[in-house]
Amino acid sequence: MFHVRHSLLIPVLLFAGGATSRAQTFNPTNGHYYEIVTTPASWTDANTAASARIFNGANGYLGTITSQNELDFLTTAFGLPALNHLIIGGFQSDGQSAPDAGWQWVTGETWSYTNWNVGEPNDGGSGIELDRENRIVLNSDASWNDVPSFTPGFYLVEYTPAADTPEPGMLAMLGGLGVSGAAFAQRRRRARKA
Ligand SMILES: [Ca+2]
Numbered sequence: 001m002f003h004v005r006h007s008l009l010i011p012v013l014l015f016a017g018g019a020t021s022r023a024q025t026f027n028p029t030n031g032h033y034y035e036i037v038t039t040p041a042s043w044t045d046a047n048t049a050a051s052a053r054i055f056n057g058a059n060g061y062l063g064t065i066t067s068q069n070e071l072d073f074l075t076t077a078f079g080l081p082a083l084n085h086l087i088i089g090g091f092q093s094d095g096q097s098a099p100d101a102g103w104q105w106v107t108g109e110t111w112s113y114t115n116w117n118v119g120e121p122n123d124g125g126s127g128i129e130l131d132r133e134n135r136i137v138l139n140s141d142a143s144w145n146d147v148p149s150f151t152p153g154f155y156l157v158e159y160t161p162a163a164d165t166p167e168p169g170m171l172a173m174l175g176g177l178g179v180s181g182a183a184f185a186q187r188r189r190r191a192r193k194a
């Protein structure tokens, strides 16, 4: 069972952007930040918008949920209601022979962990790949559903800071001090420039 270090979930107010969003939340397990953009968009538009967002020096991307640990983190950090109908960065390439064939992440990460709801992916219940439901949203229990690319929804943005991922030992110390990961990363950047 994964335990969230609450001191690292302090809302970070450094981002200034167009779309409304919930504050970036730090996952100490992988050093990534996550936010939920609460301006509805289609998967296609959300994918473009996520790539244009920058936080803590890192470009965003539609969130990729590649492990149970990552899903548990998001469930705890944002709560299940916030995850309902949430667009994430999984998609199916066109022309597949079956609803469950050819799924991939926008980042190119290995496709292995999945959390499909019972009966999904189903291409709208037809059971035949018609290139209709080739994108993923979460259900109210965080299970996955394949939906059309034009279905609007809030979307998950993930950031992988390149050089500012705190070491685990430092995180333990920061947790004790109640310092947010973002503040720490900022200080590291300033220290490097000095
Ligand atoms: Ca991820």
Ligand SMILES: [Ca+2]
Pocket (backbone or CB within 6 Å): 120, 121, 122, 123, 124, 125, 133, 145, 146, 147
């Ligand atoms: Ca479906």
